[in-house]
Amino acid sequence: MSRNNNHKLRIGIIGAGAIVRKRHLPALQRHAEVDIIAVSNSSYRSAEKFCQENLPQATPMQNWADLLAIDDLDIIWIGTPPYMHSAVTISALEAGKHVFCQARMAMDRAEAEEMLAVSRRFPELVTMLCPPPYGLRGDLVVKKLLAEEYIGRPHHIRLQSFNSAYLDMEAPAHWRQRIELSGLNVLTLGIYVEVLQRWLGNITGVFARGKILQPMRQGYEVIIPDMLTVLCTFANGAEGVLEFSGVNALAPADRLEVFGDRGTFTYDFGFDLIHAGLAGDRALHAVEVTPELEGEWRVEDDFIAAVKSRGRTRPHPDFEDGVRYMRVVQAVGDSRARNEWVAI
Secondary structure, eight states: OOOOTTOOEEEEEEOOOHHIIIIIHHHHHTOTTEEEEEEEOSSHHHHHHHHHHHOTTSEEESOHHHHHTOTTOOEEEEOSOGGGHHHHHHHHHHTTOEEEEOSSOOSSHHHHHHHHHHHHHOTTSOEEEOOOSTTOTTHHHHHHHHHTTTTOSEEEEEEEEEOOTTOOTTSOOOGGGOHHHHTTOOTTHHHHHHHHHHHHOOEEEEEEEEEOSOSEETTEEOOSOSEEEEEEEETTSOEEEEEEESSOTTOOOOEEEEEESSEEEEEETTTTEEEEEETTOSSOEEEOOOGGGOOOOOHHHHHHHHHHTTTSSOOSSOHHHHHHHHHHHHHHHHHHHHTSOEEO
16 A cells, blocks of 8 residues: 555545535544545536535545545545446556545446456455445344344334425436436336345345326436336245335435334334234334434445455445446346346
8 A cells, every 4th residue: 555654544535425525524524634635526627616615635636537646645535427437447456556445336247347357356355335224223123123033033124215305397417317318227116126135135136116297307317217116025925015205295214114014014224113012012112212222324434444454344335335236236227128027
């Protein structure tokens, strides 16, 4: 690993949007051993503005390729939309840099698999994807409920993730609605597939239907659905119904229901509340998330610790985790296009 004299980890940021400014930057700045030395954004002017407002000591750069050419950089922090993730990640690894990449991993499965293949050529370099914040607080509690078979064997999974972000039909297309920027990623599909597979194991097949309420937005033709329904199977034998929408007014908080042969548990993602009960109970009861099991956002800390460990620890989600959810995202896209069941 190349280092400057004071042995600080030197970071270059490529893509300095809201999530980098609000979430990653404050956490990175708490690490005294970290120096953010350069920033490349969608334009030189926006990179310059970001540096002036947040990192006056950093150098704004016009092109991300020039940023990668800084030879004593240790880490590339990617905050761009998915269309740049594969190219920047592969270039950064080949330049000898550790890589943190914003989610979603890539535009499609092929890009994700190429990112994984290149990362395996450089096992000394740490790679990590940004995890979803959903379900983080109760993650260990859910894993404990399932490991102890509290509800028995899960056989039916229902997930609902509704919002009204795209309900204004006069609004321009958001970047997440632009396939050339977001690829096959649809609404919160990839986020919740990542969470579900962490808790319930791999999804093994899908049948998907989508609907576009407003195909033309200020002259741009939207082909990413405003609503998506996915029927799926899991490796453990469970069947799932996953519903997503960006056009549902007054929608309830995102919610997961898992039905087993002995009982049921639910997860309210809006308030991080877990409820569970067994057959014969009068109602579900609240499941306490005790302090020793309570999860929290430690993403930046975990990544920096892994880099400092020189490969002894590996943070998650890694690129293998990313390929697992991108395979499902790809299968959903293929199922919608072909109107048929797609095995994974």
